[in-house]
Amino acid sequence: MIDDLGADPSSQLEKLTTVARGQAAAQWTQNLFTQRARGERQVGRVSVVEAVAAPAGDNTWAVTVCVDVTQTDVLDKNGRSVVAKDKGDRLESEHTVEKVGSAWYVLTEKVTATC
Numbered sequence: 779m780i781d782d783l784g785a786d787p788s789s790q791l792e793k794l795t796t797v798a799r800g801q802a803a804a805q806w807t808q809n810l811f812t813q814r815a816r817g818e819r820q821v822g823r824v825s826v827v828e829a830v831a832a833p834a835g836d837n838t839w840a841v842t843v844c845v846d847v848t849q850t851d852v853l854d855k856n857g858r859s860v861v862a863k864d865k866g867d868r869l870e871s872e873h874t875v876e877k878v879g880s881a882w883y884v885l886t887e888k889v890t891a892t893c
Contacts (some may be wrong), residue, residue: 781850783810784820802873802884817855823848825891827868834874838885841873844893867891 779797783789791810794803813819827844834840834888848867851859874886 780806780810781820781823783842784813784852787814787819797882798884799876799883800885805820805887813852816860818852818860820850820852822850823826831875837893838873839876839877843873844868 779793783791783793791807794806798806825846827846829841829843831839831841846868847865852861854860869889870891871887871889873884873888876883876885877884
């Protein structure tokens with residue numbers, strides 16, 4: 779979802795509410811809004827290397843994810859990369875995920891390290 783919204787500056791950011799709520803939805807919206815305001819767009823896709831989930835409460839799970847970002851970039855309006863050269867190839871993040879009916883929503887996200 780984020781890859782698609784980052785690649786298409788005309789797409790509706792409200793689509794995030796179909797997969798996220800709370801802090802995660804607010805943060806992702808802000809990140810994408812800022813990227814768009816700067817005239818930037820994403821190319822490529824992030825791939826999940828590993829995901830580990832554990833129950834965290836009623837209908838909530840703690841999920842740790844390692845993603846590979848080597849096939850993605852963020853380009854400015856002139857087509858130049860704006861991503862730091864030393865960003866790392868893989869990033870680890872921690873999420874709180876909630877199940878509501880048959881749908882899953884990311885509630886929180888925090889990038890914690892490289893993996």
